[in-house]
Amino acid sequence: MGLQPIVRRVWSPVGERPLAHHKTRYEWEYVYGFVHPNTGESEFFFLPSVSNELTSIAFKEFSNARSLQDSNTVVILLIDQAGFHSLKSLSIPENIVLFPLPPYSPQLQPVECAWPLLHEPIANKNFPSMDSLEETLAERANYLMDNPDVLK
DSSP, X not given: XXXXXXXXXXXXXXXXXXXXXXXXXXXXXXXXXXXXXXXXXXXXXXXXXXXXXXXXXXXXXXXXXXGGOSTTOXXXXXXXXXXXXXXXXXXXXXXXXXXXXXXXXXXXOGGGGHHHHHHGGGTTOOOSSHHHHHXXXXXXXXXXXXXXXXXX
């Protein structure tokens, strides 16, 4: 199973745009990211989808991450107001305090600077499988976690 598009030639009258019917097929890779705005320290987690339950799992894993080894550390986590960040149904670890940002304000979210850097090695490339895409993203995420100055 490949993720490469199938491109075919189609006939059309001169001066008219050709119509080519196709079935669009997508597969998704979900990356949850956390970035400290001052130090550039980051954590990335790959999960199968986006939901309140998986966001709670990501928070728990982040709470246990290498950057939060000290049990006295409390993190104020800025979150957007996406539907899967519903504060009522999230399970939030004791060392994390959520601070919801105003709607439609991605410029205030520190992790937004990480996405273009994470996507750099996959831009305009085809991958034969989701596993190869995930492997490339994981290598890049590890690089960013090991080199906080890139995100800083």
